[in-house]
Amino acid sequence: MSTESTAVAAPRAAAPNLTAVFVRLKLTLLRNGLRQSAGRTVAYVSSVIVGLLFAAGAVLGLIALRGNVHVGALAVLLTGILTLGWAVMPMFFPTGDETLDPTRLVMLPLRPRPLIGSLLVTSLIGIGPVVTLALVTGAVVALADGPAAALVGVLAVVLVVLVCVALARAVATASVRLLTSRRGRDLAVLSGLFIALGAQAVNIAAQKLGRPDGLAVLEPLGDVLRWLPPASAIGAVEATGQGAYGRAVAGMALAAVALALLLFWWQRSLTALMTSPDSSTLQAVEKDSARRSGSGEGGLVRLLPGGRTGPVMLRTLRYAWRDPKSKMSWATALGAGLLAPIVSSVQGNGSIYTAFSAPALLGLQMYNQFGQDTSAFWMVASTIATPRDAYQELRARACTLALVAVPYVTLVSVGAAAFIGPWSDFLQVYGLSLALLGALIGTGAVTSVIFPYSIPSEGNKNVAPGQGSIAWFSLFGGVLVGALLCAPLLGLTIWLHVAGLHHLLWILLPLGVLYGTGAAVLGLRLAAPRTVRRLPEILAAVSKG
Amino acid sequence: MGNEPEHNEVRAGAAPPEQTSAASPAGPSAAPGTLGAAPAVRIQGLWKKFGEQIAVHGIDLTLPAGRFIGLVGPNGAGKTTTLSMVTGLLRPDSGVVEIGGHDVWGDPVAVKSRIGVLPEGLRLFERLSGRELLAYMGRLRGLPGDEVDKRAGQLLDVLDLAGSQHKLVVDYSTGMRKKIGLAAALLHNPEILFLDEPFEGVDPVSAQTIRGVLERYTASGATVIFSSHVMELVESLCDWVAVMAGGRIRADGPLAEVRGAAPTLQDAFLELVGANDRGAGQSLDWLGGGGAR
Numbered sequence: 006m007s008t009e010s011t012a013v014a015a016p017r018a019a020a021p022n023l024t025a026v027f028v029r030l031k032l033t034l035l036r037n038g039l040r041q042s043a044g045r046t047v048a049y050v051s052s053v054i055v056g057l058l059f060a061a062g063a064v065l066g067l068i069a070l071r072g073n074v075h076v077g078a079l080a081v082l083l084t085g086i087l088t089l090g091w092a093v094m095p096m097f098f099p100t101g102d103e104t105l106d107p108t109r110l111v112m113l114p115l116r117p118r119p120l121i122g123s124l125l126v127t128s129l130i131g132i133g134p135v136v137t138l139a140l141v142t143g144a145v146v147a148l149a150d151g152p153a154a155a156l157v158g159v160l161a162v163v164l165v166v167l168v169c170v171a172l173a174r175a176v177a178t179a180s181v182r183l184l185t186s187r188r189g190r191d192l193a194v195l196s197g198l199f200i201a202l203g204a205q206a207v208n209i210a211a212q213k214l215g216r217p218d219g220l221a222v223l224e225p226l227g228d229v230l231r232w233l234p235p236a237s238a239i240g241a242v243e244a245t246g247q248g249a250y251g252r253a254v255a256g257m258a259l260a261a262v263a264l265a266l267l268l269f270w271w272q273r274s275l276t277a278l279m280t281s282p283d284s285s286t287l288q289a290v291e292k293d294s295a296r297r298s299g300s301g302e303g304g305l306v307r308l309l310p311g312g313r314t315g316p317v318m319l320r321t322l323r324y325a326w327r328d329p330k331s332k333m334s335w336a337t338a339l340g341a342g343l344l345a346p347i348v349s350s351v352q353g354n355g356s357i358y359t360a361f362s363a364p365a366l367l368g369l370q371m372y373n374q375f376g377q378d379t380s381a382f383w384m385v386a387s388t389i390a391t392p393r394d395a396y397q398e399l400r401a402r403a404c405t406l407a408l409v410a411v412p413y414v415t416l417v418s419v420g421a422a423a424f425i426g427p428w429s430d431f432l433q434v435y436g437l438s439l440a441l442l443g444a445l446i447g448t449g450a451v452t453s454v455i456f457p458y459s460i461p462s463e464g465n466k467n468v469a470p471g472q473g474s475i476a477w478f479s480l481f482g483g484v485l486v487g488a489l490l491c492a493p494l495l496g497l498t499i500w501l502h503v504a505g506l507h508h509l510l511w512i513l514l515p516l517g518v519l520y521g522t523g524a525a526v527l528g529l530r531l532a533a534p535r536t537v538r539r540l541p542e543i544l545a546a547v548s549k550g
Numbered sequence: 551m552g553n554e555p556e557h558n559e560v561r562a563g564a565a566p567p568e569q570t571s572a573a574s575p576a577g578p579s580a581a582p583g584t585l586g587a588a589p590a591v592r593i594q595g596l597w598k599k600f601g602e603q604i605a606v607h608g609i610d611l612t613l614p615a616g617r618f619i620g621l622v623g624p625n626g627a628g629k630t631t632t633l634s635m636v637t638g639l640l641r642p643d644s645g646v647v648e649i650g651g652h653d654v655w656g657d658p659v660a661v662k663s664r665i666g667v668l669p670e671g672l673r674l675f676e677r678l679s680g681r682e683l684l685a686y687m688g689r690l691r692g693l694p695g696d697e698v699d700k701r702a703g704q705l706l707d708v709l710d711l712a713g714s715q716h717k718l719v720v721d722y723s724t725g726m727r728k729k730i731g732l733a734a735a736l737l738h739n740p741e742i743l744f745l746d747e748p749f750e751g752v753d754p755v756s757a758q759t760i761r762g763v764l765e766r767y768t769a770s771g772a773t774v775i776f777s778s779h780v781m782e783l784v785e786s787l788c789d790w791v792a793v794m795a796g797g798r799i800r801a802d803g804p805l806a807e808v809r810g811a812a813p814t815l816q817d818a819f820l821e822l823v824g825a826n827d828r829g830a831g832q833s834l835d836w837l838g839g840g841g842a843r
Contacts, residue, residue: 187720316689320675320682327677327718380672383639384734387667388690390659537658541641548672 024123031127053132060136064143071147077243078227080144084236087137091169095177117276128170141165144239150246157245161238164260168235175271191329234263317401330460342366350424357430360421364438367410368445372483374402374453376460380548386540396533403446414438433498433510436517443521444490447528452479454532457546490524588651590615590742590773596645598631605631607797618768620784621777623794629777630670633746637667666735670746676720680711680730683719691738705733710759725756745776781816795823
C-alpha cells in the first residue's frame with residue numbers, strides 16, 4: 006500500500022532535494038505503518054519506550070561506572086556489540102524498513118552517489134539510531150577525561166553512529182540477493198532461534214560480570230576491540246584522556262577510514278544492484294548434489310517400512326530438516342526439553358523429575374500435524390479414502406516422532422539420573438516419561454483432527470491471524486488431557502511411595518511403556534475415522550493465511 | 551504412459567480389492583462417448599456459499615467421458631470452487647456430485663483412485679525435490695515402489711523436468727510447478743483429470759509441453775476437465791465446453807454448439823456473459839501520442 010504511494014511520490018519531488026524526499030518518505034512509511042492497526046501503534050510505542058528506558062538505564066549505569074579502572078574496556082565492548090547488532094540486523098529483519106530495500110528504487114532515475122548521502126541521512130531517523138546515539142554518548146561521558154577528550158568524544162559519537170548505520174545499509178545492500186531469496190527468508194524464520202541463543206549468552210555473560218571484579222574479565226577483549234573500528238573511536242576518547250595522543254589519532258583515523266570504506270562498498274554494491282537483473286528473474290542456484298543420490302537412497306532410508314508408513318515417515322523427516330518452520334519447532338523442542346534438567350543440574354538443587362520436560366515438549370510436536378503440512382495437505386487428503394488410510398497416515402507421523410522422541414527421552418532420563426540423581430528413581434521417571442509421551446501422541450493425533458490450524462510459512466508467527474484461540478485451546482486442552490491420562494500411573498507411583506513398597510517401583514517402567522503405547526494407539530484409532538470425515542474442513546483450516 | 555494392458559494391470563494393483571470388482575464400464579479402455587457409459591461427471595443442484603457471497607449458485611451439469619473439456623469463465627465465476635467440490639477438496643452446502651457413477655462424498659474409495667487433481671492456489675510439498683515429490687505421491691497412492699520410480703522418471707523426461715528433478719520444488723518456476731503438479735496428478739494413471747488453471751502463468755514452452763501430454767492422455771480415452779479464462783486456448787484444445795459466470799452455468803455442450811453463430815468462442819462467451827460492449831471510452835483521450843507528461 007505505502008509502496009505504491011512511494012513510487013508515485015518519489016520521482017515527482019526528486020528534482021528539488023533528494024534527501025528531503027527520502028526523509029519525508031521514511032516519515033510517511035512510519036506513519037502509514039502505524040495507521041494500519043491500533044495494535045501496531047501500541048507495539049511501536051511500547052518498543053520506543055522500552056528502547057529509551059533501556060538506553061537511559063545503560064547510560065546511567067555507564068556514568069555511574071565513571072572512574073572505574075575497567076570502564077574503558079566495557080565502553081569499547083559495548084560499542085563492539087552495538088556494531089555487531091547493526092551488522093546482523095538486516096539479516097533478521099530484511100523487511101523491517103522498506104527504505105532499506107534498494108530494489109524498490111531500481112526503476113527510479115537516481116545516481117548512486119547522491120542516493121547514498123540521502124539514504125544515510127534517512128537511516129538516522131528511527132528508534133535504533135536514537136538508542137545507539139544515547140548508548141555511545143553514555144560510553145563517551147563515562148570515559149572522557151578533560152576538555153580535549155570531550156572534544157574527541159563528540160567526534161567519536163558522530164563517527165560511531167554513522168559507521169553503525171552505514172554498516173547496516175551496506176550489509177543489507179550487499180546481501181539483498183540473499184535476503185530476497187528463499188534461503189534468506191528461511192534464515193529469517195530461524196532468526197528467533199539465534200535471538201534466543203543470544204539472549205542465553207547475554208544472560209550467562211551478565212552473571213559473570215555481576216561478580217565482584219567481574220569487569221576485569223573484559224580487559225583482554227577490550228584490548229583487541231580498541232583497535233577495531235568503530236570501537237577504536239571510543240578507545241581514542243580514553244587515550245586522549247590519558248594523554249596518549251598518538252593512539253587517539255590512530256583510533257579516530259581507523260574509524261574514519263572504516264566509514265569511508267563502508268560508504269565505498271555500499272556505493273559499489275548499490276551500483277551493481279541497480280544495473281543488473283533482480284533476483285526474481287534469476288534462477289535460484291542450488292546445491293542439489295546431496296539430493297542427487299536421493300532416488301537410490303542410502304541404507305538408512307531402506308530400513309523404513311513399506312506401504313504408506315515409509316514414505317510418510319521419510320517426508321516428515323525431510324521436512325524436519327528442510328522446512329524452516331519444522332526445523333525451528335524441532336530445534337526448540339529438543340533444546341528446551343534439555344534446558345530444564347541442565348539448568349537444574351547446574352544449579353545443583355534440581356530434581357530428576359525435571360526430565361519430564363523432554364517428553365512433554367516432544368509430545369507437543371504431534372499437535373497440529375496437518376497444519377504443519379500447510380495447504381499441501383490436499384495431497385494427503387486426495388489419497389485418504391478410508392479410516393485405514395487415515396490411521397496409517399497418522400501412525401506413520403507418530404512413528405516418526407517416536408523415532409526421535411524415544412531415544413531422546415531415554416537419553417534425558419539417563420542423563421538426569423546420572424547428573425542429578427538418584428539412580429533409584431530412574432526406572433519410575435523413565436516409565437512415567439514414556440507414558441506421558443504416549444499420552445501426548447494420542448491426544449495430539451485427536452486434536453490435530455479436531456482443532457487444526459494453519460501455520461504461516463513466513464515470518465515468526467506460528468498461528469494464522471484469527472486462529473490463535475484454536476491453537477491455544479488445542480495445546481492447553483491437549484496437554485491437560487494428556488496429563489490427566491497419566492494420572493492413574495502417577496497415583497500408583499505416589500501410592501507405592503506412601504505404602505513404602507519401594508522395591509516394587511520398577512514396575513512403573515513396563516507399565517509406562519504399555520500405558521504410553523496404549524494411549525498413543527487409542528488416540529490414533531479415535532482420530533482416524535474423524536480424519537476421513539473432516540478432510541475438507543481440515544484442508545480449509547490449514548489453508549488459511 | 552504405458553500401453554493398454556499395462557494400464558489395466560496397474561489399475562488393478564493400485565485400487566483396493568473391493569473396488570476392482572465394482573469397476574464400471576467407464577474405464578479408460580471403454581470407447582469414448584459410448585452410449586450407456588456413465589458420464590465422467592454428473593453434478594446436480596450444487597451450492598456453495600462463503601458468508602453472504604454465493605460462490606456456486608445451484609449448478610446442474612453433466613460432462614461426458616473421454617472428452618477434452620474446458621470450464622471457462624471470468625475471474626470469480628466459481629470455477630475453482632466448483633472444481634474443488636467436484637474433486638472432494640471442498641464440502642458443498644448441498645448437491646450431488648458423481649464421478650464415473652460414484653458419489654464423491656459417499657464412495658471416496660472408488661472416486662479418489664480414479665481421479666487426478668491439480669488444484670490452483672494450494673501448495674505442494676515444496677521442500678521435496680521434484681523426484682522425491684513424485685516418489686512420495688506414487689507410494690501414497692499405493693503403487694509399488696519400482697513402478698513409481700519408473701513412471702516418475704518417464705514423466706520427468708516427457709515434461710522436461712529431468713534436469714531439475716533434484717531441485718526443491720520451492721525453487722521451481724510457475725511453469726515447472728504446474729508441470730510437477732501435473733506429473734503428480736498423472737502418476738496413478740487416473741481415468742479423469744481435473745486441472746484448475748493449468749496454463750496460468752506458464753511460459754509458452756512449458757504450455758506446449760503440458761498440452762502435448764494432455765492430448766496424448768485424452769487420445770487414450772481418458773477425460774480431461776480443466777478451467778481457464780483464456781478462450782483461445784480452450785477453443786484450440788477442447789471438444790466440449792461449459793461456460794460459467796456468477797456461480798452459474800451459462801451454456802454447456804460440444805464446442806461448436808456453444809460457439810453457435812459467433813466467429814470465435816471469445817465472442818460467444820462475451821455475448822453469454824453480456825460484456826462485449828464495454829470499450830475503452832473517451833476518458834483516456836490523453837493516453838498515447840508520445841507527448842511529455
